[in-house]
Amino acid sequence: MSARSAWRALHYSAKRRTIQPTTPYRCFSCTRLTFEQVKPEHERMTHFGFTNVPQSEKESRVGAVFSSVASSYDNMNDLMSLGIHRLWKDHFVRSLNPGTPVANRPADAKDQGWNILDIAGGTGDIAFRMLDHATNINHDLQTRVTISDINADMLAEGRKRSLETPYYNTPRLSFVEANAEHMPHIPDNSVDLYTVVFGIRNFTDKQAALNEAFRVLKPGGVFACMEFSKVENPVFDAVYKRWNFSAIPLIGQVVAGDRDSYQYLVESIERFPSQEEFRGMIQKAGFLIPGKGYENLTGGIAAIHKGIKPVTPA
């Protein structure tokens, strides 16, 4: 009896093995294999973590990373940042102060609240915080957020979470699957606030995304970005690097069962430009820089960058 069931199991598994998955198998640990795939000589390369990949390939690779981490995203963030990412996000939203307080609204204005575009905000972390702030602090029931993400799995996670918020199925919250470098569905000069939180690091062409942000923002609109950055204190930097390169992939392996995605995460953090360089990129896109242009969080592990689209194009 047992021999028969064992035979059956083997039989079926052998059969199952012959079925090919429709999506190509993507393996991060065997980079040699992926590099053997046909690759045009002249194609432009971009970085993917510490390895260089063709530009056309980065998008799908990043997609694979985030598809694999979508479900465990929040737990992992808590573990990796020791919960500090929640403080950062709260501070980010509070400093932006989304929503117009009722008392400040001019009587004659046909104001419909702010139109906020949250790029790479698939799981809705920032979007729900901003809507909460607008509703509870500023009593603004018209401010609306469009969550845009390139990754359908992350968006699905956000949709699932929005069920538990009061904004589910209201016009205040919408989801769009789009590439932030090219958003033809969003008209020019239509967005008040453009936020991208821990996302721009993964873009293939950051400058193109910044130019697109400049296009969609209304004159006077604000580009706000929170991203990992460079730690300024060398001692703290050494500790932080050690944590990044030793602990985070390990946590990823143990908790999410995916070491390579988190290895990519820390490598992409390392490759992201410093505060000053990124400020230069924002300026290059045409934004005005308020004050110093960035605000360091926790000694520079993350930084908030802001830019304002000038009212009369300079």
Add this chain to the structure above:
Amino acid sequence: MVSLQRLPVPRRTISSIQSIRTTRPFHTIHHRPSSSPSTRTTIQIQIQTSKPTPLTSIRPYHSTLHPRPPTHEYTNSQTAILTASLPHIPTHGFTSAALTRGARDAGFLDVSVQLLPRGAFDLVLFWLASRRGLLRGRVEAGDVFGEGAGAAEGLSVEEKLRVLVVERLKMNVDVKGVWQDALAQMSLLGNIPLSLLELHAISNDILTLAGDTAVDSTWYARRMAVAAIYASAEVVMTRDPTPDLLETEAFVRRRFEDKEVLRGKVEGVGSWVGFWGSTAVGVGRSWGLKI
């Protein structure tokens, strides 16, 4: 003694003095005696190549290395929002609500107040800096002491100081009711350095505009005295019910009298210590001490 004679002659110091002298003719020093019998003179350093400026715009100091700094360091867009916010201060106070309304008036969006990273404190700083610039402009236009350089010669520096402090305080009449908000903002721990910097700037400007050109050791003391009088008068102003700030003016006058009394005491103590010190040294020397 023998080793002393071998000491080298200090030639290097002499040569360095000469090198200073070669660069000296770059500047000339004008001593412009004032038309009044008072002994006050204005020292002005000018570059030879620059054309002589008309008398009315002569400033008591001039330096090419340090051009007059602007009263504030805000960009055009920031200034547009802040300037548009000023009319909203009497009704909304030094708050982000005033900023939001100002931004809207200037053609910006509500979200554009992100241009001002310090929020309401930027409004306070801009108010202080712009009023400071206004005071300077009014003095240079002759609205405070009258037209021309010689018009104010009748007033002593002390009297001019008092007039300027009151003049500056009167610019706050419209925002008197909300000025405590601003004081509260300025007293927050993170804002204290910038507030003190602004207090130094206003006391420095008031002293300069009053014609105080002395650069002796009382430079700090006089700035601190003016700053203390100005800051305390601001607090009194917030509780002053009179429309023309008469009570505050009286308060300022009393404080300047106090300052004179205090200065007399300090100078008295100083001369007493100096006299007995020099006497003691003289007595000691007469006893043969190597002092």
